[in-house]
Every structure is written in C-alpha cells, then in structure tokens.
Amino acid sequence: MLTSLSIQNLALVESLKWNINSGLTAITGETGAGKSVIIGALKLITGARAEKSMIRTGEEKATLNGVFELENPSEVNVVLEEAGMPPCEEGSLFLRRLISQKGSKQFINDEPCTLNTMKKLGGLLMDLHGPHDHQSLFSNERQLNLLDRYAGNQLNLDHYRGLWQSFAAYRREYEEFLESEMLSPEELDLYRFQLDEIQSANLGSEDLEELETSYRRAQNASTLAQTAQQLTSLLTGDVVDQLNELVKHSRDLIDLDSSLESELAPVESALIELQEVEGSLRLYLDRLDTDPSSHAELEERVNLVESLKRKYGNSQEEILLHAERIEKKLNQTEERESVLAEFEGGLAKHQKALQESASKLSKKRRSSAPKLAKEITKHLQDLGFKQAIFDLLLTDLDEPNASGVEFLEFTFGPNPGEPSKPLKQIASSGEMSRVLLALKSSLAEHDEMPLLVFDEIDANVGGEIATAVGNKMKALSAKRQVMSITHFPQVAAVAPTHMLVSKHTESGRTRSQITAVEKQDRINELVRMLGSSGEEAEALAQTLLEA
DSSP states (O other): OEEEEEEEEETTEEEEEEEOOSSEEEEEOOTTSSHHHHHHHHHHTTTOOOOGGGBOTTOSEEEEEEEEEOSOOHHHHHHHHHTTOOOOBTTEEEEEEEEETTEEEEEETTEEEOHHHHHHHHHHHEEEEOTTGGGGGGOHHHHHHHHHHHHTOHHHHHHHHHHHHHHHHHHHHHHHHHHSOOOOHHHHHHHHHHHHHHHHHTGGGSOHHHHHHHHHHHHTHHHHHHHHHHHHHHHTTHHHHHHHHHHHHHHHHHHHOGGGHHHHHHHHHHHHHHHHHHHHHHHHHHHOOOOHHHHHHHHHHHHHHHHHHHHHOSSHHHHHHHHHHHHHHHHHHHTHHHHHHHHHHHHHHHHHHHHHHHHHHHHHHHHHHHHHHHHHHHHHHHTTOTTOEEEEEEEEEEEEETTEEEEEEEEEEOSTTSOOEEGGGOOOHHHHHHHHHHHHHHHGGGOOOSEEEEESTTTTOOHHHHHHHHHHHHHHTTTSEEEEEOSOHHHHHHOSEEEEEEEEEETTEEEEEEEEOOHHHHHHHHHHHHTOOSHHHHHHHHHHHHO
C-alpha cells in the first residue's frame, strides 16, 4: 500500500504531507480546490511525464515523495534488477520526483533511475481510473488481456507471443525469398565472373596497408639502399673516431674529478646509441629486397587490388561485402528449389509449435470466459442492473495474430428485452463506469495491484446507484488499498477514511491542502456535498454515515 505522499510546490500545493491509511479513502472537496493535484502527484511518482508548468508560480522546483510498503515485492524487485538497482529492503519502496526549469529527475530508494524504469514500477503499484478511462474497455485487445488475467493465462500468453515473434520473422524471410527476382543467364555469368575474380584475389590473406607499404619500399629500394649505406659509412668513420676521443677524454676528467660523472655520462651514451643505430642499419640493408622480380610481383599484386577497388568498393571490407551479396544471390537462384523446401519445412515446424501453444491459450480462455461473464453480471446486479446481461463472445480468427487465434468482444445488455451490444455501442458513461467497477471487482482475486484509484468514475449516476458504487469500492478495499475522488456523499460516507481538499488565500497567494475530516467536520462536508443545509441535511448526513 501507499503509506505516505508529500508534495512541495506543485500547482496550488505549497507543502503537503499525507500519511495514508489502508482500506478505502474518500477524497472530496469543491471543484477547483486541488483534487486534481493529488491525482497529478500520484501519476508523477509512478512515471508520468512532467511539465515545467506544473511548478508552483514563483518557485524553482517541485518535489514529490511517495512511500509504498509491499507485502510481496518480488515483481518490483525484478524490474529493479533489470535496471541494475538494489532490491527493496523489507518491502519498502521510496519514489521521488524533482521537477525543475531544466527538466525532471527521478529516484527509486534514493538511487537515480530512468523515467521508463519508474513507469514500469508504476504499472505494478497503481491502477488509476478516471471518468474517461472506461474507453480503454472498447479495445478488443484490452478485453482479451483482462480475460487472460482472470484465467491466469500469463505464462501461456508469454510463451505463445515468443513463438509468434519467431514465426512472424521466419514467415517474412520466407516471403522475401519468394518475392526475390530470379537472375537472368547474363546476370548469372556476370556474378560468377565477379565472385571468381574476388575469391581468386584471396584478399583476406594479407593486410592491404602493409602491402602498399611494401610496394612503396620496393619502388625506392635502390635509393633506400644507397642512402642507408652512406649513413652506415659515416657512422663507422670519422664520427665514431671523434666520439671515441670524446669518451677517452671524458673518462680522464672523471678519474680526476668524479663530480663530473653525471654531466659527462651522455657522451658515452651517445657513442653506444650510434653504434646501435649502425648495427640496425646493417640489418635493414640485409633485409632490403632489391630484386627486380620481387618488385614486379608486388606491383602486380597492388595493381590487382586497385582494380578490385575501382570495380567493387573503396576498401577490402566493401569488396568482400559485395562478394557476399552476389554469392547469396547466386545461391538463391542456383539452389532455389532446395532453399524453398527448407523454408517450407521450417515454416511448418513454426506453425505446429504455434498451434499447440495457441490451443493451450484458447482452452483456458474458453473455459474462463463464461465464469468471468457470470461474475461481472453478479457485480452489475449489485450496482443497479438487476436484469442485465453481460457476455464474452470468442470468435475464431482466420489466421493467428500476436494475441492468439480468437477475437473477443465484451457485450452488454443493460435493459430487459433489448439485445446485448458491444460495449462501444453502449450509450451512457454512467453505465460504462459501473461496468468498469464490476470488472475490477471480478478481477480482484486475480490482480495483485496494491493501489486502486477511482477519479470521479461515479459521475453521471443517481443517488441510490452512488451508494451501491461506494459499497462496491469498500468491498474491493478489503483486499487492497482504494482511493476514490468523488462528489457523491453516498460514496464518501462508506469510506472509513475521509480526506477533504480545500484551498484558501493567504498574503495574496492561493494554497491547497488536504486534511482528514471526522465527527462534525465530516458531517459538515457531507452536508455541503448534499447541496443543502439545516437540521434535515445534517440528519441525512448522519444517516448516511450510520448506514
């Protein structure tokens, strides 16, 4: 459950700290008092996008903190592990958002995280339903997801979707192969020539940069040999003799005054280094290939590589990639029949595995659909639809899709004697709000969502129905935490906890706050919601509470 929520400088809220009870909490207040700020804060700590305009006028940033205490944090810990974050300690989860003029930052248990990670967690922590959220029930895919949740079909669905993705990818590859054009005899001859030319060059056996370096060295072999020989002669002639004299005189000075040893040491080092250079030059001269035939071989090799570059690409990688492409086209043409047979065999295996998985998925759906329809109908009767008909119609698809092999349509007949129709054809939002609540009540045993938030979903219903809606929410709160933002006193009265959002003006600034109302304060708020005053209104408010 959500145990606390704090808000700093968000819209009309300057500072708010709310310790939240379990069970059902009703949140009431006049229009414009700031109830939407509470909803906004809940959305923000569960991953909604933030706008700079949300920051209270005149402030630099807004801060939101929420603390969840979870009985079973296993699913939450999976998300945290995937994000490289430590798990919840003893089920405690601390969510934080900072919204500034420069952007938004988010934290989970004081660790910075991505907005996507926070949003994933939000999907496990809170289910929020507003007055227009029932439109999501019009989606046939959403309806199928709800049935699968009720049927406990998630593992079957995950397995099926994995097979579907493999099947769809394999089928696309197969279709692309079927659509690929056959090469003409002329193209076959050309591609075979090109492939043979590239493969004969054996480009992968050497480094082309080293080849070009060797070629440049061969081109200048005589000049290199002559210059290296001249340098070697100098190093073995007067230069070395003079350095030997310098070394001799240096040693004499050091013998007379040892303090000169560090200053004169470079003289002897220079002699040693020059002798090493002379030795290296002799080895270089021994390795230098001045044979004209070797030069001719290198020149021929370089010319071949340059010719391939002009024809097929600017680098060895591009040439080899061209060879790979044309080899694939040749294989597709020359071995088309065998490749087709291989594709068709693989496709049959994919289809068989997919059908077996789809069969398990469908079996659970078809056995669970009547049970779910019966439960929803029972809850709808509690909500005022005494003779309503609710059904789940499963229809076989012509071919499988990513969700399975059937199409699901929720149908509803609220009035006796009238045929059931798809939900999207039902007229009133009041009816749809009760369908949503009935569905949530039916899924309560199969849904581990810690927090359910209903934002004015009781709009457009009458007084007696409002009482039924409140009672249904209270029944839901026996298994999870429920918040209801409502304008109906009948709904507010059944909640064990009643919070009032109000606003006041101080020093020319408007501020919203949330406070718990009890005893006479609660009666006063119910009287306001009843739109009346006086002793009769107070008596009615008292009756609602006692009932």
